[in-house]
Amino acid sequence: MADPMRIRAQVAGDKATVRVLMSHEMETGLRKDAAGKAIPAWYIQEVSAKLNGKSVLTAEWGASVSKNPFLQFSVRGAKLGDKVAVTWKDNKGDTRTDEATVS
Amino acid sequence: MQRKHTLFALAALAAVATTGLVTGCASRPTPADLDAQALAMIKASFRDQGIAKVDRLNQDLGQAACSADKPPSDDVALRVEAEALASIRWPAGGQYIGDWREGEKLAQNGRGMTWTDSSAAPSANGAQCYNCHQIGKQEISFGTIGPSLYNYGKMRGVKDVADPDSAPIVQYTWGKLWNSKAYAACSNMPRFGHARLLDEQQLRHLMALLLDPKSPVNQ
Amino acid sequence: MKPFSWIVTALALAVSVGAPAQQKSAADGIAEYRRMLEDGNPAELFEAKGEDLWKTARGPKKATLQRCDLGLGPGVVKGAWVQMPRWFADTQRVQDLESRLLTCMETLQGFDAAEIAKTGFDKGEQATLAALAAWISAESRGQKLALPQAHAEEKRFFELGKRAFFFRGGPMDFSCASCHGEAGKRIRLQDLPDLTKNPGDGIGFAAWPAYRVSSGEMWSMQRRLNDCYRQQRFPYPGFASDVTIALGVYMGVNAQGAKSIAPALKR
Numbered sequence: 001m002a003d004p005m006r007i008r009a010q011v012a013g014d015k016a017t018v019r020v021l022m023s024h025e026m027e028t029g030l031r032k033d034a035a036g037k038a039i040p041a042w043y044i045q046e047v048s049a050k051l052n053g054k055s056v057l058t059a060e061w062g063a064s065v066s067k068n069p070f071l072q073f074s075v076r077g078a079k080l081g082d083k084v085a086v087t088w089k090d091n092k093g094d095t096r097t098d099e100a101t102v103s
Numbered sequence: 104m105q106r107k108h109t110l111f112a113l114a115a116l117a118a119v120a121t122t123g124l125v126t127g128c129a130s131r132p133t134p135a136d137l138d139a140q141a142l143a144m145i146k147a148s149f150r151d152q153g154i155a156k157v158d159r160l161n162q163d164l165g166q167a168a169c170s171a172d173k174p175p176s177d178d179v180a181l182r183v184e185a186e187a188l189a190s191i192r193w194p195a196g197g198q199y200i201g202d203w204r205e206g207e208k209l210a211q212n213g214r215g216m217t218w219t220d221s222s223a224a225p226s227a228n229g230a231q232c233y234n235c236h237q238i239g240k241q242e243i244s245f246g247t248i249g250p251s252l253y254n255y256g257k258m259r260g261v262k263d264v265a266d267p268d269s270a271p272i273v274q275y276t277w278g279k280l281w282n283s284k285a286y287a288a289c290s291n292m293p294r295f296g297h298a299r300l301l302d303e304q305q306l307r308h309l310m311a312l313l314l315d316p317k318s319p320v321n322q
Numbered sequence: 323m324k325p326f327s328w329i330v331t332a333l334a335l336a337v338s339v340g341a342p343a344q345q346k347s348a349a350d351g352i353a354e355y356r357r358m359l360e361d362g363n364p365a366e367l368f369e370a371k372g373e374d375l376w377k378t379a380r381g382p383k384k385a386t387l388q389r390c391d392l393g394l395g396p397g398v399v400k401g402a403w404v405q406m407p408r409w410f411a412d413t414q415r416v417q418d419l420e421s422r423l424l425t426c427m428e429t430l431q432g433f434d435a436a437e438i439a440k441t442g443f444d445k446g447e448q449a450t451l452a453a454l455a456a457w458i459s460a461e462s463r464g465q466k467l468a469l470p471q472a473h474a475e476e477k478r479f480f481e482l483g484k485r486a487f488f489f490r491g492g493p494m495d496f497s498c499a500s501c502h503g504e505a506g507k508r509i510r511l512q513d514l515p516d517l518t519k520n521p522g523d524g525i526g527f528a529a530w531p532a533y534r535v536s537s538g539e540m541w542s543m544q545r546r547l548n549d550c551y552r553q554q555r556f557p558y559p560g561f562a563s564d565v566t567i568a569l570g571v572y573m574g575v576n577a578q579g580a581k582s583i584a585p586a587l588k589r
Contacts, residue, residue: 006366023367067538070362132478140478141485141568148565149551152558159492159557166490170497172518216493216555223493234509243348246509248501284495293494300493 007100009084016078016102020071028063046089153218169289180288187285206312225302239319256314257321365533365585368540372457381431390426403462407570409473416479418570420544421562439561455531455542459584469574483572492555524583527573532586
């Protein structure tokens, strides 16, 4: 099971700013190891975010996103105590979901 | 009676004071002690790795003289400079100048001589000049540990490197590249020729970069 | 073409032709890039891991590190980082964080410290050390460096560290001072702090451990010193060897009062 994400969601007015740090190698598949062999591609392909169970963001990522990616977005209509859930899925089929409370 | 007691007390005080002094000296190392301890600590703390061997910690006169937070005395500095000057190998056939295009490539290349480099041969090394110097105007990623070398030849009035009037500058530049310490005992600049970091042909290319009137450095 | 728009176009052209010198915009650009990176420091991922490793029963003795003494008493982590390296009575040695963690991992958890010291960075228990360093330094974030110099050995190590700092060697005659002995210098476009003095809050010794974006790695101070020596063309410094600890004392004492921003973010 991959390492947990760090999610912070802070409300300001009628919006909440959500900051997510994901732990992932994001291997492009173009790098070569010391023996000259290509290191297999391993990167997040889909990201989605839900506010209280309702989808608010979907994204398709590729190999150009860096290792340990940082994602920031703002959600309108978020209130204190609301639940934000972020999910990623990578090209190996591995997936991870973590949750945070809007504060 | 009282005088005897006073004398005895004074003697006792003196004895204690002397003991205290002796103990104090023994427990506090002198600067020379610390120098020796530091050297021993350094020697014991490193190991060989790849091409970087522990014999790299053996210091020559100049390295040892310039290893303090203060510069060496004038006579030591002069001795270091004299030895360095005497070590300079002048180029074969009096050919000082190569190709400035190759010089620019060498100046940009900071690789070589670390424990992750596979060979210590000059052909595997760059001259790393831009790490410390501004050289060509186009390159904005330059360091400031050394002075700017922009317009190096032009500023020194070198219009023709073969002209006898240019000889002193040409020779100084070669000497500085070969063994920088010949002109400044504690120079921060590596001794590219003397330490076998670069070969004659590579140094000729750097000479061209700095002195060839056609080099972009002198435009 | 209308006269007004012609003037606007001419002005726009004039502004672009008269643009400021290339150097300023390069430095501005890099500063802007660094500001953009400040949010979302992946070091936080390592902090979380480090806290977990501190509290998890591990090793042959299946014990946690919660009784490890980092200088302020067993288990006291807050504030410990900014007082290291320091003298430890139980080992009779001046130790930095990594050295002290090796001691605790061996005595409390039964790990082989010598084996860990020989292990390459980021592999096996070295990865544990990097995560622990991230969390432990985070527990002192914002605090001022206050390395103790009360014990004779702490003073001696400062003096040894100073001599090591100025020691010239290797095929390029480099010492730490070659790059870090003067203020206001840079190598290429990388500013170099003067480590013979206090270079300011969050700079130099006060900026490590740090996450290096360019390689995606969490670097402890031991890792930083190791790569310094590699670039100085020196042989390989032993992990947590005396020379590395002495240098930590020298730099840390010089930076007395500077606020630690560890774990920081670097290019």
